[in-house]
Amino acid sequence: MENYDSSSSGYLVGIFMMLFSIPALIVWIISVAGMWKVYEKAGKPGWASIIPIYNVIVMLEIIGKPMIWLLLLLVPCVNIYIGIVMINLLSKSYGQSEGFTVGLIFLPFIFYPVLGFGNYRYLGPAGAGFAGHNPFDPGATYKDPFNPPPPPQQ
Template identity: 55%
Template sequence: MNEYESSGIAAGTGAGAAIFYLAIIVVMIIGMWKVFEKAGKPGWAAIIPIYNLIILLEIVGKPMIWILWLIIPCVNIVFAIWLYNLVSKSFGKSEGFTVGLVIFPYIFWPILGFSSAKYLGPSAAEAQNGGFGNNPFNNPNNPFNSPNNPFGNQDKPNDTPPPVV
């Protein structure tokens, strides 16, 4: 094989990889488009780079200052994962779905867009739980909610002062 044949093979491989990459991006954008439409926002906003972040912030109900946090290097990774978590919670999904959105967005955006998931509002699951994940203070299995609480009953404050020594 001479140098012309090998460069042709490399060019074909590169072109094929570029077409495959663009197809994945198109599928992800179509999924985001459908998610935006489910939330009552314009679907075309998914294809405009910074504007799609503004629309995502409106969907999850966060202030516009988050745009600043989403464009600062290193900080943006944390806030993007947090934003994806709030998006999945706004559609009634769990933290596992957030992991999917972070690791495999080209699969999970179309799942969110084309599935039967309903838009419930800004961070709906968080509002129901009172915080991220399971709130330990609302957990009926919390040992401090039991009658054997070693710290006393917090519902009835003790009005007697401590003894003077």
């Protein structure tokens, strides 16, 4: 090879990495700040959202699910389903619909800050029993499909 200078390609890679890593870092910080506020609104420590594994344990407390779900997250393919269900239950815990769940899954850097810094209120684990879930039926109550109500006593 004639007159090939590898340092010029190194500069280009460095510039390319800087141009993409700085916006990625900003998006990550915004997401972490949103999750921090979501945890605080639920009465949990905000710093718990940045500690691996412990953040899942606290999330299970927020959505009202047993710790066995932590083991389910270790099972391949099952973890994807359980993760989506957990995000949906988090959305429900703040009185939001499945559309908000889709936003939390695909655009977390937008929807977690909206949930954390917005006027949304934590309604309890999975928002069970809150009124006004359906805007067309203000008297409707949310029914959690994973925790059906007990049968009536006789």
